[in-house]
Amino acid sequence: MTIISAPAGSGKTSLLRAWAGRPGQRHRLVLVQVQRDQHDTQQFWLALLDAVRHATGASSGAELPAATPDFNAPAMVDRVLSELADARGGVTLVIDDLHELTSPEAPAQLTRLLTSLPADVHAIVTTRHDVRLQLHRLRLAGELAEIRAADLRFSERETRELLDASGVALSAAGAALLHQRTEGWAAGLRLGVLSLAGHPDPEQFVAEFSGSDRTVAEYLIAEMLDRQPPDVQDLLLRTSLLDRVNGELADLLTGRPGSEQILLDLEDANAFVESLDPGRTWFRYHHLFADLLRLELRRTLPAEIPALHRRAAGWFTQHGQVADVIRHTQAAGDWPEAARLLADHSFSLTLDGQAQTMQALLRAFPPGADHPELALVRATVDLAQGRLDEAAAYLVVAETYAETAPPDRQRRLQVAIASLKLSLARRRGHLAGVVEQARFLASPVTGPSDEDIALGSDLRAVALMNLGIAEAWALGLPDAERHLREGAVLAREIGRPYLEVACLAQLGFASLVLHSFATIRRRCREAIALAERHGWGTEPVIAPALIMLAGTMVWTGEFDEGERWLRRTEPALQTDTGPDLRLHAHMASGLLHAGRGRHHEALDEFSAAKHLRSQMEGSHAWDSQMTGWLLATQARAGLPDRARGLLAALDDERASSGEIRNARAVICLAEGNPAGALGVLHDVLDGTAPVLGHVTVIEAQLLAGLAHRQLGDERAASQAAERALALAESDRLVLPFAMTGSAGLLEALPRHQTAHAALLADILDVLHGSSPAARQQSSLPPAEQLSPGELRVLRYLPTNLSRPEIAGELSVSLNTVSTHLRSVYAKLQVRDRSSAVRRARELRLLAAGRTR
Amino acid sequence: MDAAPAPYMIRINGHLGATVLSAFPALAPQHHGAYTVLTGLLDRSALYGVLAEIEALGLDLLEVQKLTSDRKSPEPGGSHSK
Numbered sequence: 051m052t053i054i055s056a057p058a059g060s061g062k063t064s065l066l067r068a069w070a071g072r073p074g075q076r077h078r079l080v081l082v083q084v085q086r087d088q089h090d091t092q093q094f095w096l097a098l099l100d101a102v103r104h105a106t107g108a109s110s111g112a113e114l115p116a117a118t119p120d121f122n123a124p125a126m127v128d129r130v131l132s133e134l135a136d137a138r139g140g141v142t143l144v145i146d147d148l149h150e151l152t153s154p155e156a157p158a159q160l161t162r163l164l165t166s167l168p169a170d171v172h173a174i175v176t177t178r179h180d181v182r183l184q185l186h187r188l189r190l191a192g193e194l195a196e197i198r199a200a201d202l203r204f205s206e207r208e209t210r211e212l213l214d215a216s217g218v219a220l221s222a223a224g225a226a227l228l229h230q231r232t233e234g235w236a237a238g239l240r241l242g243v244l245s246l247a248g249h250p251d252p253e254q255f256v257a258e259f260s261g262s263d264r265t266v267a268e269y270l271i272a273e274m275l276d277r278q279p280p281d282v283q284d285l286l287l288r289t290s291l292l293d294r295v296n297g298e299l300a301d302l303l304t305g306r307p308g309s310e311q312i313l314l315d316l317e318d319a320n321a322f323v324e325s326l327d328p329g330r331t332w333f334r335y336h337h338l339f340a341d342l343l344r345l346e347l348r349r350t351l352p353a354e355i356p357a358l359h360r361r362a363a364g365w366f367t368q369h370g371q372v373a374d375v376i377r378h379t380q381a382a383g384d385w386p387e388a389a390r391l392l393a394d395h396s397f398s399l400t401l402d403g404q405a406q407t408m409q410a411l412l413r414a415f416p417p418g419a420d421h422p423e424l425a426l427v428r429a430t431v432d433l434a435q436g437r438l439d440e441a442a443a444y445l446v447v448a449e450t451y452a453e454t455a456p457p458d459r460q461r462r463l464q465v466a467i468a469s470l471k472l473s474l475a476r477r478r479g480h481l482a483g484v485v486e487q488a489r490f491l492a493s494p495v496t497g498p499s500d501e502d503i504a505l506g507s508d509l510r511a512v513a514l515m516n517l518g519i520a521e522a523w524a525l526g527l528p529d530a531e532r533h534l535r536e537g538a539v540l541a542r543e544i545g546r547p548y549l550e551v552a553c554l555a556q557l558g559f560a561s562l563v564l565h566s567f568a569t570i571r572r573r574c575r576e577a578i579a580l581a582e583r584h585g586w587g588t589e590p591v592i593a594p595a596l597i598m599l600a601g602t603m604v605w606t607g608e609f610d611e612g613e614r615w616l617r618r619t620e621p622a623l624q625t626d627t628g629p630d631l632r633l634h635a636h637m638a639s640g641l642l643h644a645g646r647g648r649h650h651e652a653l654d655e656f657s658a659a660k661h662l663r664s665q666m667e668g669s670h671a672w673d674s675q676m677t678g679w680l681l682a683t684q685a686r687a688g689l690p691d692r693a694r695g696l697l698a699a700l701d702d703e704r705a706s707s708g709e710i711r712n713a714r715a716v717i718c719l720a721e722g723n724p725a726g727a728l729g730v731l732h733d734v735l736d737g738t739a740p741v742l743g744h745v746t747v748i749e750a751q752l753l754a755g756l757a758h759r760q761l762g763d764e765r766a767a768s769q770a771a772e773r774a775l776a777l778a779e780s781d782r783l784v785l786p787f788a789m790t791g792s793a794g795l796l797e798a799l800p801r802h803q804t805a806h807a808a809l810l811a812d813i814l815d816v817l818h819g820s821s822p823a824a825r826q827q828s829s830l831p832p833a834e835q836l837s838p839g840e841l842r843v844l845r846y847l848p849t850n851l852s853r854p855e856i857a858g859e860l861s862v863s864l865n866t867v868s869t870h871l872r873s874v875y876a877k878l879q880v881r882d883r884s885s886a887v888r889r890a891r892e893l894r895l896l897a898a899g900r901t902r
Numbered sequence: 903m904d905a906a907p908a909p910y911m912i913r914i915n916g917h918l919g920a921t922v923l924s925a926f927p928a929l930a931p932q933h934h935g936a937y938t939v940l941t942g943l944l945d946r947s948a949l950y951g952v953l954a955e956i957e958a959l960g961l962d963l964l965e966v967q968k969l970t971s972d973r974k975s976p977e978p979g980g981s982h983s984k
Binding site for chain 1: 914915916917918919920921922924925933936938957958959960961962
């Protein structure tokens, strides 16, 4: 890694360009120039990723991620690193003007990138001043080279070479004087050369310059400007207030055509103008040069500056560059107009991932110019960052203002306020508030301009999403599904993939109860695939689908797979996503632990979920389920007294729900009171108690089975187990059997009595050796491990079922069973069925006690 | 940290012309030999704004000194020179 750290005008960028363009370069070059005052690191990282992909030829593959409102910087660093690792043959990564990256998180992110680079990547960073990167490790390893101002300074000999190469005829004494006066400062020398080229008396020029006390840059820029034709001078001055300029913009600001040619000529003359794109349509001025030009403009044409900014704002408006429009409107001093613009675009800027830019624009308002419109902006910022109380307070201010606003503003403000209140209510879990605020959806989007309609559509799509989520919580599931789908369709129409993914990510949750687990799983996978196409595979926006998918895995007993999906949500949950999402994640983790019989870990997760639930307002349909699992887990973890205490605090309506009745039955069983358990379960089993779904009934059947068994009624126990299996068959649910600890109950079920032998086998597979594969690994060499199919056949070996009967049980052909058996014998190194059983027991592939 | 504005003296190499001086409207310039001395009341953020401006304009910063109430005029070679 190389750091080039030197003041403005030291020639850092020129050095880089010359170095990168030298012949014989084998490394591929990735060059990113940090934009001026880059507040949102996301734009920088996206530009970097894009540059890496272009240079390594990976751009044809995955789409470049779009900006999101909840940017996940660590994940982005990982992505850049992995793309760099995939690039073969060496890459030179150049980051120019690092000091412009002003975000406080930037140094940590960059440190991680720069200290984790693959071996064949060389990074070069330029900066005006030292930035706080933690690079000790690189320095100690001798992998860090530093180029500083003294290294970049021209020597006297180099000064002469520069003059010769530029065709300037100057005596040795003149060259020495120029070198001495500029102290070898690159920008000074280049400015000097510009003035000297074609000067009638170069010696005289150097002598006057040397005799002047003026600072180098100011003197030479004034000289250089003086030597330009008036139209060029005028162009440079008037366009200096832009961060970047093109011919059209320059024509607009000068009121003259032909600007593009002037810009091209200036770049060709090396006159501190650089093109930004290969097509040479956009240009920027050297920062130092631009700053001095701006000062000169302010001094010489002060009265014209506001008008120039207004013209620039007009051009950026036509080209949809909102942040630039607002910046120039502010610079023109049109504060109320700037406030109105920022209020109108705060929502889309947030969606475009420009929250930091928005905050910088907000800070740019002078204290006296704090317009009431800005309350809406502040509410948007606070809401996006999870400061809900502050957001609510600003919304009150915005509402008060909206009441007195001119009629044309009023409706627009009210729609924006309603949409924000809807988001706020949803984040707080306040369902009634959501439905109340969603009324504006009933009226169509109208407005005098396309912009009005676009804003209205953004707000509508978000409102539909929030409404859908709220309805899913309230078990208004068909409505939830419909609204989420409408939101997704609208989002696609208006080109807001972020909102489309956000709506679809919630569809899995809205499908619970209503649809099969297979459907939920498919919907989650579709949403995840769409998110991945945009590079958002681990972003918070897709977390609801990741969690719901993990949940379906846990329900079908695929615990390891479920755990993997849950882990994928962890980075997303570190950003602020509101209590509802984290609550889902804790519930899924709790179920995973409960399924594995880890009651104490499960209890921690369910308790965390309950705590988050207390941060949400109002009552929710899922409450009884959450509370039920919490109570049941307490009882199973040996804390039935605590469970009783919580139970006593529940109101009658909740206490009579199927889910709480199940929990009460678990407590009774833990207290050694099976008869009591059967008593509470009665209403669930006969269908009188309200239940959330068939899962509750499966649980109740299993608990009844366990109670019957404790009472010695094996027949009733088997009947209950069989009913539970029948209900679990279509979704192939395993979790209820695992959570209730029904292994013994299922094993006691005679094989010939069940119509669900295959499911039963799968369930027992999970219940015994919660990870049979793991145990197997320790005892059998990898090549000898049994496949799932072989394990399934193996399970029938201790029974007296014949091979055709086993084939029938497993719904496979006799041929398949025979093939599996042959390879089981081979892998276990045995010759017959009974030694296979013995060997399998030794290897703990079969539970010791399971003989039938 | 002092929140109230305090008088500061900033010494820069070379004579600053009208264009560059317009970047420091809050400071009064004086030429001392080959140097320009800028003085004025600055609070913390104003001071760092001035320093950033000096950096951006590529000026050669020689000295920054906070002036105590009894020492309003700069003394060359003060203990804060850098």
